[in-house]
Amino acid sequence: MAETTPQNGATQENAERRVIIRTVGLKKNYLMKGVLTEALRGMDIEIFQGEFISVMGPSGSGKSTFFNMIGALDSPSVGRVFIDEVDVAQLTAEELAYLRCHKIGYIFQSYNLIKYMTALENVTTPMAFGGVMPDEARTRGMDLLDLVGLKDRWHHRPIEMSGGQQQRVAIARSLSNNPSVLLCDEPTANLDLNTGQEILEILQRLNEKKGVTIICATHDHRMMNICDRLMWIRDGKIDRIADRGDVHIEVGHIDGH
Amino acid sequence: MKSINIADQPWLSMRRTISITVDGIRYRLFRASVTVAVIVVAVAFLMNILAESLIKRSVANDTRERIDTSRVIYNWSAKLTSPGSPESIIIEIANSCPESDLYRETQRFAAMSDEEMASFQNYAQKIVFIFDFFDGLDYAKRRAMIHTASGLEILKRLNNPENMEQFKLALSRIRSVHFDMDFAELDDVLAKGPEIRKQVNTVISSRRKAIAEINKTLKGKSILEKLATADGTFGDTIRQAGFVFNAENTAPLVADQAQRLLDTLTLEESMEERPTRQLIAQQANILPADVNVMMMWKYLDGKRFATRYLEKMQESGLNTAGLNPDRLVDLAQGRKENASLLRAERLTFDSGGGFLGLGERLGWLLFVSMLVCGIGITNAMMMTVTERFNEIATLKCLGALDGFIMIMFVLESCFMGVIGGIIGAILGGVIGLGRMLAAFGVNFLGAIPVGDILLGMLVSVLLGTILAAVAAVLPSYKAARLAPMEAMRVE
Numbered sequence: 252m253a254e255t256t257p258q259n260g261a262t263q264e265n266a267e268r269r270v271i272i273r274t275v276g277l278k279k280n281y282l283m284k285g286v287l288t289e290a291l292r293g294m295d296i297e298i299f300q301g302e303f304i305s306v307m308g309p310s311g312s313g314k315s316t317f318f319n320m321i322g323a324l325d326s327p328s329v330g331r332v333f334i335d336e337v338d339v340a341q342l343t344a345e346e347l348a349y350l351r352c353h354k355i356g357y358i359f360q361s362y363n364l365i366k367y368m369t370a371l372e373n374v375t376t377p378m379a380f381g382g383v384m385p386d387e388a389r390t391r392g393m394d395l396l397d398l399v400g401l402k403d404r405w406h407h408r409p410i411e412m413s414g415g416q417q418q419r420v421a422i423a424r425s426l427s428n429n430p431s432v433l434l435c436d437e438p439t440a441n442l443d444l445n446t447g448q449e450i451l452e453i454l455q456r457l458n459e460k461k462g463v464t465i466i467c468a469t470h471d472h473r474m475m476n477i478c479d480r481l482m483w484i485r486d487g488k489i490d491r492i493a494d495r496g497d498v499h500i501e502v503g504h505i506d507g508h
Numbered sequence: 509m510k511s512i513n514i515a516d517q518p519w520l521s522m523r524r525t526i527s528i529t530v531d532g533i534r535y536r537l538f539r540a541s542v543t544v545a546v547i548v549v550a551v552a553f554l555m556n557i558l559a560e561s562l563i564k565r566s567v568a569n570d571t572r573e574r575i576d577t578s579r580v581i582y583n584w585s586a587k588l589t590s591p592g593s594p595e596s597i598i599i600e601i602a603n604s605c606p607e608s609d610l611y612r613e614t615q616r617f618a619a620m621s622d623e624e625m626a627s628f629q630n631y632a633q634k635i636v637f638i639f640d641f642f643d644g645l646d647y648a649k650r651r652a653m654i655h656t657a658s659g660l661e662i663l664k665r666l667n668n669p670e671n672m673e674q675f676k677l678a679l680s681r682i683r684s685v686h687f688d689m690d691f692a693e694l695d696d697v698l699a700k701g702p703e704i705r706k707q708v709n710t711v712i713s714s715r716r717k718a719i720a721e722i723n724k725t726l727k728g729k730s731i732l733e734k735l736a737t738a739d740g741t742f743g744d745t746i747r748q749a750g751f752v753f754n755a756e757n758t759a760p761l762v763a764d765q766a767q768r769l770l771d772t773l774t775l776e777e778s779m780e781e782r783p784t785r786q787l788i789a790q791q792a793n794i795l796p797a798d799v800n801v802m803m804m805w806k807y808l809d810g811k812r813f814a815t816r817y818l819e820k821m822q823e824s825g826l827n828t829a830g831l832n833p834d835r836l837v838d839l840a841q842g843r844k845e846n847a848s849l850l851r852a853e854r855l856t857f858d859s860g861g862g863f864l865g866l867g868e869r870l871g872w873l874l875f876v877s878m879l880v881c882g883i884g885i886t887n888a889m890m891m892t893v894t895e896r897f898n899e900i901a902t903l904k905c906l907g908a909l910d911g912f913i914m915i916m917f918v919l920e921s922c923f924m925g926v927i928g929g930i931i932g933a934i935l936g937g938v939i940g941l942g943r944m945l946a947a948f949g950v951n952f953l954g955a956i957p958v959g960d961i962l963l964g965m966l967v968s969v970l971l972g973t974i975l976a977a978v979a980a981v982l983p984s985y986k987a988a989r990l991a992p993m994e995a996m997r998v999e
Contacts, residue, residue, distance in 0.1 A: 315996055318996065319993040319996065322905075322993075324905065324991070324992045324993040324995075324996070325991065325993050337514055342514065343516070344909070344910060345516035345517050345909065346514045346515070346516060346517070348517035348904075348907050348908065348909050349514055349515055349516060349517040349907065350514060351904070351905055351906070351907050351992070352517060352906065352907020353907070357905045357906075357995070359902070359995060359996065361898075363898060363899075363902040363905075363995055365899055365902065365903070366535060366899070367531045367532055367534065367535030367536075368528075368531060372531075376528075376903075376906060377906040377907055379520060379521075379524050380517065380520060380906055380907035380908055380909075380912075381517075381518070381907060382518040385524075424906070428907075436996055
């Protein structure tokens, strides 16, 4: 515990690397039936390029709200979110769409593939939104499906694939416009152990070989083995942030419970 | 401080938008088909009403013409026996074209110049307007305005200042009635009244003289029998008497119809004889006493029966000169046609008014049905949007613009509108056509306005599409405004 980094999250080593997502005094309040709910109560964090960071926390901790903020899906009540040093709050609707299309890849717990499209069409749709020509989109889409090992299933619709395969298509889709950041919302929660392991391996490979920044909300303890840093959220605040090396000891500790 | 290039997201090409939309519809075929069914019903209803009114209007015009032609004989036999009332002459002139036979004839009888005749017709039209105004009132109102006067008496009565005051007072009190002629004009017509009256009287006395002249040539025959030879010497007699009787068009028609009428009468009288009556009774399998003239006409439609009937007529010693089986069949068919004309006239008496011959009631009904359809489509689209929350939010996460989502939904609705519109227009058109054919009979096949109906179909399809597009705007807006973080939600 003594080695846990302070809340600003920057170790000496990290400071020299490029910051890809930075939040400053992030707060989010919801007004529900007249009751003010503070989902986030001030979060400051810097996430670096090429990092694999896991976000953990019980449900209701503000994890999802935090994800919406850094994914440019929602705007904060107080504070700022910078993605690649761009203040998200200042973007127009078209620029936001561009940002979501090109800079961020989303992976959802329930895959969220478009049901009436084939695997390839699912992968190439973001490219079409980004203005890539159909022929090029097709070639790149096939390459991405190859990357997740589903090249021969390109013409299958989601309903004809298993959960793990669907999630692999979703990963291919999230990569279609070479995003800087991959935002995963509990990618293994709906999968069995083995399939979840496959997904984790793909994510790890992407992080190591392609240098994609991955932010991953998870309850999966195996994630601790592959991520660079771990972040705990509790009651809308960052509980603590730790490097993987520091936590390893604690895994035993946790398991011991 | 933007360190990376953030640009505006480009618009998706229309082709890709359409292909995504069509794929979406194909995937949800059942829901889409229910929405299409709503549109089909509404458009079919619209097209059905449209087709029926168009056909009715066209049949009404056709019927009026054919009935006018079939009544030429009645007009002439009436004209050659009675000079007519002053009112009927005024109405005739008011409604006739300046170059028509009747117009020329009246001018000749009244010995008027072209200008006098034109002025006469002008005043006749104004007088008819006054007649129509008073005829349209109910008894109490009419009594309050002009007491019991009718016809030309009205003019005479209003010429009296006291009665005129009474009329104006009643008019100002009865708010629901509007007299659309200004009083200066009315005064002018009233002042001209006696002169018009005199001119009409001249026409009547000239006609009476002409009729007397024709009567001299009848020599005991009826006017109908004489008119049967109207395309020959009797036509010349009519012309000599002073009537305008066109030898090329009117005379053969009158002669033909007179002969037809005579033959019809002969046949209807022949039924009183025993042999003929028995023949009909035998055919109908009833007692001879129950036989009526309708049965005779019904059976005469067939040539075999007509031949036998003619034989029986000769057996009874009736004069069958000029009659043969074909003629009998022809007469029976002519009667049938007349009956269908009369039926058509009865069925179409209310057509022709308002927009596209629809009239106010139907127009309102159509509006309500369109409204119901619009709400139905809106509801269906709302359901679709709710069902697809996840999909829409995901698309937005992938970089879809709000406009794309909006277009996608409006387009989807439009497609369904076109498909539903085409099916509905065909369905409604066919049903309308069938119903009208059943009502009027194949006699009026030629009177069906094919071009108008096709145009009506086009309008229906267009209206269905526009309706679907408009109804989809609100749900599409809702979809487009959906927050992308909905995609994070786990069902």
